[in-house]
Amino acid sequence: MKKFLKVFIICLIACCSIIFVGCKDKKDDLSQLGENLSNYYMEINYNDETKTLYAEQTLEYVNNSDALLKEIYLHLYVANFCNGASNSPIDDLHKAQAYPNGESYATLNIIRVQLNGKDIMPIYEGEDNDFMKVELIDPLEPTTSAKIYVEYSVTLPNISHRFGYVDNNVNLANFYPIACVYDDNGWSKNPYHSNGDPFYSEMANYYVNFSCSKDLICAFTGSVEEIADGDTKYYTINNMCVREFAIMLSKDFKTLSKTDNGINYTYYYLTDETPDKALQCAIDCINTFSTLYYQYPYACYNVVQSNFLYGGMEYPMLSLISDAIDNYDDYLNVIVHETAHQWWYSLVGNDQYSNPWLDEALTEFSTLLFYDNNQGYNLTHEGMINGMQENYNLFTSVYKDVLGEIDTSLTRNISEYPTSPEYTYCVYVKGTLMFDSLYQLVGKKQFLKAIKLYAQTYAYKISTPECLIACFEKSTKTNLENFFDCWINDKVIIN
Numbered sequence: 273m274k275k276f277l278k279v280f281i282i283c284l285i286a287c288c289s290i291i292f293v294g295c296k297d298k299k300d301d302l303s304q305l306g307e308n309l310s311n312y313y314m315e316i317n318y319n320d321e322t323k324t325l326y327a328e329q330t331l332e333y334v335n336n337s338d339a340l341l342k343e344i345y346l347h348l349y350v351a352n353f354c355n356g357a358s359n360s361p362i363d364d365l366h367k368a369q370a371y372p373n374g375e376s377y378a379t380l381n382i383i384r385v386q387l388n389g390k391d392i393m394p395i396y397e398g399e400d401n402d403f404m405k406v407e408l409i410d411p412l413e414p415t416t417s418a419k420i421y422v423e424y425s426v427t428l429p430n431i432s433h434r435f436g437y438v439d440n441n442v443n444l445a446n447f448y449p450i451a452c453v454y455d456d457n458g459w460s461k462n463p464y465h466s467n468g469d470p471f472y473s474e475m476a477n478y479y480v481n482f483s484c485s486k487d488l489i490c491a492f493t494g495s496v497e498e499i500a501d502g503d504t505k506y507y508t509i510n511n512m513c514v515r516e517f518a519i520m521l522s523k524d525f526k527t528l529s530k531t532d533n534g535i536n537y538t539y540y541y542l543t544d545e546t547p548d549k550a551l552q553c554a555i556d557c558i559n560t561f562s563t564l565y566y567q568y569p570y571a572c573y574n575v576v577q578s579n580f581l582y583g584g585m586e587y588p589m590l591s592l593i594s595d596a597i598d599n600y601d602d603y604l605n606v607i608v609h610e611t612a613h614q615w616w617y618s619l620v621g622n623d624q625y626s627n628p629w630l631d632e633a634l635t636e637f638s639t640l641l642f643y644d645n646n647q648g649y650n651l652t653h654e655g656m657i658n659g660m661q662e663n664y665n666l667f668t669s670v671y672k673d674v675l676g677e678i679d680t681s682l683t684r685n686i687s688e689y690p691t692s693p694e695y696t697y698c699v700y701v702k703g704t705l706m707f708d709s710l711y712q713l714v715g716k717k718q719f720l721k722a723i724k725l726y727a728q729t730y731a732y733k734i735s736t737p738e739c740l741i742a743c744f745e746k747s748t749k750t751n752l753e754n755f756f757d758c759w760i761n762d763k764v765i766i767n
């Protein structure tokens with residue numbers, strides 16, 4: 273995600289016809305890579321009149337851990353959008369902006385749950401009942417799978433957010449039950465938080481059938497097969513190896529498409545006098561980061577302009593860009609940022625709740641590398657770093673004046689940053705300054721070699737800060753323990 277802090281800087285935030293949009297996956301063999309992943313099979317109908325959706329989902333969960341699992345947890349993010357939720361997606365600072373028509377809440381109705389074909393009563397956990405625990409009758413051995421069927425309906429809130437609608441814009445992210453991650457610490461059950469992107473998910477395959485009224489134009493994670501029948505449109509979306517699945521809808525979308533280097537790009541926009549520039553920016557990003565980091569493995573990439581209270585938000589093969597950004601250089605910069613997330617969060621995954629800087633700071637630093645490699649844009653690496661440094665110093669001095677001292681450590685999880693500005697300045701700005709300092713320390717050639725190694729080592733996997741540091745140390749043959757310790761643990765003085 274990318275946020276804007278306007279006070280200090282902009283750095284951050286009946287006849288049937290068949291149309292094929294997108295094409296087969298290329299480069300990496302995603303079919304092969306996806307063979308042992310969990311599979312989501314979804315049937316979703318969206319009713320735009322009532323702003324509701326009805327869905328049936330079967331998750332074929334594959335135990336890819338070494339542990340014997342006695343239960344499977346699913347995260348129900350919609351629960352956090354319901355009235356009275358303790359872990360609301362909105363902090364007080366953004367409430368007025370988020371609810372343009374007054375406070376509005378979601379409803380979530382779990383109609384039926386089955387385990388391996390038999391009805392069960394799941395256990396709901398968490399302060400907001402936002403985790404569904406499915407107890408397994410027989411423990412799940414490594415490499416084996418269990419099928420969890422969930423029938424549910426959802427009412428969307430009228431909110432300018434990842435999940436919700438405003439006017440004719442409907443953003444459908446985090447709307448379905450998604451498996452929690454089982455890692456070295458057991459099941460990860462961190463709740464929603466208004467800071468940043470409190471998400472953590474593993475690669476999986478998604479097989480989705482989606483229907484809605486034909487006047488809606490829909491953008492999805494992935495390549496789509498579309499069939500119109502009467503007043504309804506039916507979409508089939510099959511994605512191998514993605515961390516999640518999102519849909520953006522509007523009656524007002526205009527589209528611009530182009531194929532470049534075998535990848536289909538589509539820009540869905542509401543108002544843009546120069547849509548070709550936004551589309552070309554997305555193409556330049558994918559080409560640049562494919563060269564610098566790792567070949568973009570998917571067949572399509574969609575950039576979607578929609579209503580969103582922050583600057584932008586990343587999803588596999590899809591970036592959401594807010595329609596409220598009034599400066600076009602900033603708008604393009606958000607496209608660059610969100611597209612860089614295709615590598616940092618999407619391809620190389622991480623626990624964004626526990627280590628938010630790992631993907632956000634590297635993503636923001638990637639925007640600087642983008643401008644190094646694409647001179648036709650109005651922003652530069654040097655100009656952005658100077659602006660960040662100046663404004664970070666201003667931020668810390670203001671906070672020190674008010675509070676006497678300030679904690680700028682990056683070891684904290686998302687919920688441990690007291691305010692949204694502190695989160696943003698530490699994770700995005702300080703984190704980017706850290707990567708720039710490392711870039712200056714080891715030099716461009718060594719830095720790019722190390723980051724390529726990191727991408728190649730952890731593509732399709734989950735990374736940790738230790739993984740990143742180890743890659744840099746291995747590649748540069750330099751002990752960087754003190755360097756990262758100083759920056760991450762609040763010991764560095766930035767002048």
Ligand SMILES: [Zn+2]
Nearest residue numbers: 273274632635
């Ligand atoms: Zn971001």
